[in-house]
């Protein structure tokens with residue numbers, strides 16, 4: 001029975017996504033947490049004597065042009081990425097989901113207005129709004145969080161509205177309505193729990209995008225400012241040394257790519273598990 | 283040798299419940315220019331039988347038995363050979379005219395495509411032939427230019443285009459799978475007439491698939507009754523309609539609205555066969571119909587009946603046929 | 611379209627001219643001399659009410675008068691024209707390259723659904739989505755400029771230096787923009803094609819004797835292009851963002867680098883105009899996408915029959 005085998009095989013593949021992605025993601029979070037209590041070296045240890053050291057038992061991934069331990073910088077950079085992406089999702093979901101719920105509950109012109117503004121924000125390239133914001137507020141981690149968060153709002157609003165509209169048509173909403181519950185209560189008690197799994201999947205995707213965006217902004221010098229290390233900034237510094245020490249460009253990029261890959265795989269796996277209906281259509 | 287001979291055709295498909303045999307040991311044959319009906323409730327395997335003849339079963343399907351066209355077993359042909367038969371010697375009209383045409387291509391290009399593939403016509407010749415075809419299916423050129431797109435046509439008009447596509451290369455056999463089911467009642471009759479006319483005029487064989495006995499009566503000479511993937515009765519349309527032998531066929535007739543029972547109440551009282559078609563993974567041992575049959579005995583639940591001649595060409599697979607057949 | 615652009619001008623004006631309070635002192639910083647400040651205020655017409663300044667600016671935009679850059683001391687329009695000959699070819703090349711790569715890969719993956727070639731293509735696409743384009747750019751630089759020394763690590767030869775030298779300096783930037791984009795596009799193409807090949811009309815085509823491949827390329831692909839074009843439109847704004855970064859990686863004198871430098875130097879006059887220019891580009895692309903919809907799908911063309 002080759003077909004039965006294939007089905008089991010595919011099922012396994014989908015779980016494999018979840019397992020690999022989940023492992024990478026949790027490793028990433030653990031490392032970020034760990035950086036609060038321990039790093040192999042202090043990232044403020046500048047020691048020109050050991051600059052451009054090769055990987056060794058002491059410096060696991062070698063050192064940079066200031067003799068700082070690259071592994072330690074990556075670990076602290078992970079923390080930085082987590083915070084930026086996490087708060088940006090907080091902003092995006094915190095404002096976007098209520099907007100989407102209101103649009104779905106009210107329909108009519110409220111819906112129309114919210115979605116128009118939404119489309120406008122969405123069409124505006126994220127980096128361009130980020131640039132405008134940093135042009136005024138000045139570069140910095142907080143401002144890049146705001147910029148990425150603003151980009152997240154329409155994403156969450158759109159997905160919340162779209163899935164909420166479907167739930168409003170369901171029978172148990174009718175029951176809740178006839179029990180005299182208002183729109184706000186229905187949205188909070190019935191709609192929100194039902195769209196939560198979709199929102200969580202979207203959040204993992206936005207998390208990955210947030211990490212990429214943060215890296216891009218700090219690469220341009222618009223995000224996290226020195227001396228706080230960030231992966232994007234490490235790449236910026238590596239770029240100026242690309243002829244002398246090309247290896248410096250490898251690790252931070254690998255860290256970004258691995259993390260984003262892990263989050264995306266995790267999100268895919270999560271969607272398969274939370275929402276089996278979507279499985280075949282992918 | 284008949285034009286088409288189907289011998290012990292079985293089709294299995296992968297489903298969420300595993301590989302299931304959805305068609306079991308179906309046999310029938312058909313002469314050149316003949317008119318055969320396949321009738322049965324929805325889900326009994328009519329479309330799958332047709333797709334098997336077209337070599338268009340889903341990718342992971344397994345078909346056993348033989349489908350012989352002029353003695354050549356189509357199940358043994360490779361894809362390239364099969365392609366030269368599809369649309370050329372066997373053609374098919376599908377149930378859903380609304381979705382069976384490509385929305386982004388003109389009707390002209392969709393009709394002429396087969397002409398170019400099979401007859402090797404150049405652009406001008408294909409265009410001229412296409413114009414003739416459109417005219418012959420009742421879409422005169424002055425109102426229906428070749429550059430129309432499907433969304434500009436009504437359901438009936440689209441079905442006419444699909445008929446033109448199917449008959450373009452004058453196939454030996456035209457399979458029409460519920461060609462009128464999705465259409466308005468008012469156009470159903472007209473489309474059936476058109477199919478009759480076109481096949482009769484050019485001597486094409488017709489396989490008319492329908493759940494509607496009225497359609498079968500109007501278009502066919504011979505009929506095959508299918509139930510849950512089996513052929514349960516076959517014979518001339520006249521014999522089967524006049525002297526139905528299988529309790530299932532009887533049920534189909536009883537469930538058919540008689541002409542004259544136009545009013546709502548009469549339809550409400552219409553007989554329907556009790557129970558449901560057993561799903562392919564839950565088919566009982568013995569006769570598939572036994573659970574719903576008023577004639578069923580202990581024997582029916584144990585042994586599987588086979589299609590046997592009742593009287594001349596009239597065959598039935600039942601231990602307790604309702605009649606001895608047409609006593610001629 | 612015009613309305614969206616109008617809204618954009620209002621937003622940009624509010625953010626860049628009203629929010630900072632006194633734009634002139636914002637641009638010049640703390641230690642500015644009073645006379646330079648007042649000179650800049652005069653140049654920017656800050657003595658006039660905001661509404662007047664806004665209308666002057668918008669009218670200027672319409673007539674092509676974009677003001678004088680403070681840091682470069684040349685008309686902004688000149689700066690833009692000079693640099694657009696770098697950015698526009700780069701953007702177009704990147705779109706073309708990513709499309710040329712992504713669509714065949716997506717179709718091939720769909721046609722070999724769940725077979726090994728599909729899994730490999732989708733695996734690469736996962737990687738492509740995860741890799742930031744500027745890191746990819748640096749890797750390409752390391753391999754082709756530092757190690758192999760085949761291509762320049764950065765800079766732009768200028769079109770005056772000849773077509774091919776100029777094109778060569780755009781090669782690595784184009785590839786680093788296009789490949790990550792094509793990873794996403796291939797994915798979208800694949801799922802769109804997978805959806806379309808389930809349609810009844812594909813079966814109709816096959817029933818005519820059309821081969822599997824021809825059904826895929828001639829019947830399915832065009833129908834599948836509608837979601838693909840939508841994503842391409844959305845990707846364009848990512849591409850613009852990408853050019854800003856990539857031009858900085860390769861030191862290309864394009865619009866992206868200009869906007870970046872204008873920000874570092876707080877040249878709000880240039881920033882304001884460039885943000886509007888980029889918004890206009892996004893809006894124009896959305897319009898082109900709408901036109902493409904109608905080209906692809908006759909149902910969206912209006913005009914009916916029968």
Ligand SMILES: Nc1ncnc2c1ncn2[C@@H]1O[C@H](COP(=O)(O)OP(=O)(O)O)[C@@H](O)[C@H]1O
Pocket residue numbers: 295296297304322323324325326327328329330331340562
């Ligand atoms: N692609 C498929 N995969 C799995 N099961 C199928 C597929 N196509 C049809 N079937 C099943 O095969 C049976 C026969 O289907 P079909 O031939 O379409 O019936 P009919 O045309 O008589 O209504 C049904 O039970 C249907 O559910």
Ligand SMILES: [Mg+2]
Pocket residue numbers: 325328329459460
């Ligand atoms: Mg059917």
